[in-house]
Each structure stands twice: as C-alpha cells, then as structure tokens.
Amino acid sequence: MRDKNIFAIRRGLPRMSWTPQNLYNLWRRSCTPFKEEAVFTQSSKTLFQQRWIAKRLTRAYHGDFINEKIFKRWYLPSTLPDVRPRKRDDDDVNLWKWVGQDSKVSKEVRNREEDEKLALAPVASLMYEEVERRIDVFIFRCCFAHSVYEARRLVIHGRVLLNGKKHQNANTRLAPGDMVSVDPKAIRFLQAPPPTPSKEENSEEESQPEGEATKDTKVESKSAPPPSLLHPGLTPFNLPPFAAPFIFIPAYIEVSFETCSAILVRRPTARYNYSEIPSPYDADGEIMRLSWEWYSRVRPRIRGSGEKRGRICPDVRTETRKIPGVERPKKLPAPSVIEGRSLRAQILRNSVGL
Structure with missing residues (x-):
C-alpha cells in the first residue's frame, strides 16, 4: 500500500501534519546526523542520485498524495521567474567620471549593487505554487x-x-x-x-463492590465539576x-x-530572502534547486494537435465538422495532384505566390 506508515521513523520524511511523529521526523531532518543525507556539498553520490534524493524529500511534503505523472502534467510549471540582474547602461557613470564627481559615481554603483541583491528572490520554491492552490x-x-x-x-x-x-x-x-x-x-x-476516566478510578471501582462508596470519592466528585460546566x-x-x-x-x-x-x-510569491510557500527545506537551497533540475529533465513534452505522427499530417483524416443539410462524410478525399507536378511543388508554388 502506497500510503501505509507515512510517518515511518526509518525514512524520516516530513509531511503536512501536526502529529508528534511528524515533528520528530522534522527534527531529525534538521538537527541530527540524519540530515547529512541531504547535504551535497561533499558527497560521493552522483548528480542523478542527488537530484533524485532532493525530489524524494520535497515531494514527500508537497503533495505526496498526488500521483507523479499527474503532478508533472498538471502541477509543474513550465518555467520559473527570471530574477537575474539585467545589465544597465553606464552612460551616467561615465559622464560623472568625466565631470569629476566621484561621490555620485560611488553612490550610483552602491545603489546598483543593492538593487541587484534585492532582485535575487528564492524562486525555486515556486515550483509548488499550484499545489498550494489545492x-x-x-x-x-x-x-x-x-x-x-x-x-x-x-x-x-x-x-x-x-x-x-x-x-x-x-x-x-x-x-x-x-x-x-x-x-x-x-x-x-x-x-x-470525551471524558476519559483515570486508571486509579477504574481500579478503585473494580476493587469496591456495587453500592458502596467511601467519603473520599464523594468529596472528589463534589470538588471536580463536569467539563461541560467549566x-x-x-x-x-x-x-x-x-x-x-x-x-x-x-x-x-x-x-x-x-x-x-x-x-x-x-497567489504565493517570493521576494529577497523570503518565500511565501511554507516548506521544511530552504526555499533556495540545494534541495529545492536539485528538485527543479530533476523535473526540468524529466518533464513531459506536450505536443500540439498539428504535430501528431510527425510534422506532416496524414492524408487520411476523419471529418469532425457538422454542416446542416450535408451528409457527414466518413473520410476526406485525397488531395488532387496536377499532372507533371508533385504535391510538394504545388505547396511551394502556392506559398511563394507564383
């Protein structure tokens, strides 16, 4: 069974749950030597293994109940936002240098560095944006x-x-x-x-015969009101x-x-040093980046309706239009060919307009 024992301590995969077992697994992934499995700075694993482990960890938390094929087809975005800094023109800086205003030059360089730094948002976690909308x-x-x-x-x-x-x-x-x-x-x-009697009360009730009650039990019953009256x-x-x-x-x-x-x-977004998508892993860390690299390589290629069976659509096609008063043909007739000219030559002639 796929969903059996999802909080297994041996695997230690955090899930979307409040259970104490899940909190223990989250602690093991963050504070114990068990976290070294997901540290790839000094690892003997291959790049394929690193990507697969990262994908396994992130998918265990973000939509583990979604089938992998369905996730890649309907929930995986085609691209992530491009937050790389764009090159600016240096006309103002060169002008200030020529004039001799070095203070403005240093201030402009400082402002550009800060803008480039603030533009670097952790966008790797946005690959699970569609899952958060469920x-x-x-x-x-x-x-x-x-x-x-x-x-x-x-x-x-x-x-x-x-x-x-x-x-x-x-x-x-x-x-x-x-x-x-x-x-x-x-x-x-x-x-x-629900009211749960304590073990001491159960043992006392079993030891005492029916119809007998001590003074201590009467005092306790008077001093402790029922939960509904608190x-x-x-x-x-x-x-x-x-x-x-x-x-x-x-x-x-x-x-x-x-x-x-x-x-x-x-929709959830991301900005400098902050991502609105909750996750037990760093929003722009190794695990998220390697997960995106995994899915960018194995994502399904969706073809258009005109690209079926290669580039050229076959001659034998079924007719789906419904024209009132006209009997629906089963198949379209084959294209006519002028004597002495091939079909390809006619298409080229019509496209050029000769």
Missing part, C-alpha cells in the same frame, strides 16, 4: 485540520463550502478571491474531548499535543476563525 492544502494552511489528509476527508465528505456552495472535489485549485468555509462541527479541536457558553478549544510549530498562516491567505472561513487573497 483546496485540501488550502484548508490545512488555514489551520482548520490536523493534516492535509484530514482536510481531504472533510472535502470528500461534504463538510466544505466553496463560495457558498457544497464542494466535494479535493483536486480543485482555487483562484484569487475564492472563499472556503468549513463546518465547525467537523473541526476536531473545536469539540469537547466554561458554559464558550466554544471548546483543545489543540493536539506538539501542534505549536505548525500553527501559522501564510501571507496570501485571509482567515476568519469566528466563521471558520478563509479567502485566497492572491
């Missing part, structure tokens, strides 16, 4: 679900509204301005926890353990926790 990933980023798998279950079970209408397709990608609402009754940490009229809020590192809202999402709804304000 409705199940969007719900997880809004902190309405413990994991992206639970968010997917909420969508499929009809607990999510998209722009006020019930939506059950978890593969939908949102557009800027779309509003997603989640049923508060389906959010687990907004429900009161905060009457308030919505219960019970976060799972070790959930603090995962509770944050990206900048491109506007969330209203009072109504359990959120709006996708815009």
Whole structure:
C-alpha cells in the first residue's frame, strides 16, 4: 500500500501534519546526523542520485498524495521567474567620471549593487505554487485540520463550502478571491474531548463492590465539576499535543476563525530572502534547486494537435465538422495532384505566390 506508515521513523520524511511523529521526523531532518543525507556539498553520490534524493524529500511534503505523472502534467510549471540582474547602461557613470564627481559615481554603483541583491528572490520554491492552490492544502494552511489528509476527508465528505456552495472535489485549485468555509462541527479541536476516566478510578471501582462508596470519592466528585460546566457558553478549544510549530498562516491567505472561513487573497510569491510557500527545506537551497533540475529533465513534452505522427499530417483524416443539410462524410478525399507536378511543388508554388 502506497500510503501505509507515512510517518515511518526509518525514512524520516516530513509531511503536512501536526502529529508528534511528524515533528520528530522534522527534527531529525534538521538537527541530527540524519540530515547529512541531504547535504551535497561533499558527497560521493552522483548528480542523478542527488537530484533524485532532493525530489524524494520535497515531494514527500508537497503533495505526496498526488500521483507523479499527474503532478508533472498538471502541477509543474513550465518555467520559473527570471530574477537575474539585467545589465544597465553606464552612460551616467561615465559622464560623472568625466565631470569629476566621484561621490555620485560611488553612490550610483552602491545603489546598483543593492538593487541587484534585492532582485535575487528564492524562486525555486515556486515550483509548488499550484499545489498550494489545492483546496485540501488550502484548508490545512488555514489551520482548520490536523493534516492535509484530514482536510481531504472533510472535502470528500461534504463538510466544505466553496463560495457558498457544497464542494466535494479535493483536486480543485482555487483562484484569487475564492472563499472556503468549513463546518465547525467537523473541526476536531473545536469539540469537547470525551471524558476519559483515570486508571486509579477504574481500579478503585473494580476493587469496591456495587453500592458502596467511601467519603473520599464523594468529596472528589463534589470538588471536580463536569467539563461541560467549566466554561458554559464558550466554544471548546483543545489543540493536539506538539501542534505549536505548525500553527501559522501564510501571507496570501485571509482567515476568519469566528466563521471558520478563509479567502485566497492572491497567489504565493517570493521576494529577497523570503518565500511565501511554507516548506521544511530552504526555499533556495540545494534541495529545492536539485528538485527543479530533476523535473526540468524529466518533464513531459506536450505536443500540439498539428504535430501528431510527425510534422506532416496524414492524408487520411476523419471529418469532425457538422454542416446542416450535408451528409457527414466518413473520410476526406485525397488531395488532387496536377499532372507533371508533385504535391510538394504545388505547396511551394502556392506559398511563394507564383
């Protein structure tokens, strides 16, 4: 089974989840010798192995439930934004040098260096922009679900509204301005926890016969009120353990926790030393760059409709047009050829206009 034991400690792959096992795997990938597997500065692995390991790590977090073929076909962008600095004209600098204003020359050179530095944004992480627009990933980023798998279950079970209408397709990608609402009754940490009797009470009840009760148990029952009476009229809020590192809202999402709804304000972007796509790996580090190199080499080549079976379309083609009052032919007739001239010569003659 592909999704069995996704939090395996032996593999140590971080996922989109709040579970303590996932937090432990994230800690191992960042602070223990286990992180040396993804450090390629001094590695004996080949370039192919480095790219494959980087792809494996990033895809385990960004859409591991998406089939690889579907991801390359529908979610992988064709290119990334070009943030390389463009060469400027040196006319102003040469003029100031000729005039003798060295202070303006040094100031202009400094400003250009700062502009070039600020233009270098970590764009490698933008390869997963389309994954972040999925409705199940969007719900997880809004902190309405413990994991992206639970968010997917909420969508499929009809607990999510998209722009006020019930939506059950978890593969939908949102557009800027779309509003997603989640049923508060389906959010687990907004429900009161079930009463769980302690082990000492269970052992005491088993040791004592029915109908007998000591004074100590009566005093404890009077002093401890039921959980429903502790905060009457308030919505219960019970976060799972070790959930603090995962509770944050990206900048491109506007969330209203009072109504359990959120709006996708815009697409995620990147600027100098900052990327809006959350990831356990450096937005412009080795892992992200090698992942992009892997997909840039294995991406599917999509051909146009006119390039099927080579450059030249075959003569035998099926007719798909529907003309009223005309019987639909099964096949188009073969092109006519003038005597003494080949088909290629006629095409060249018509294109030149002779």
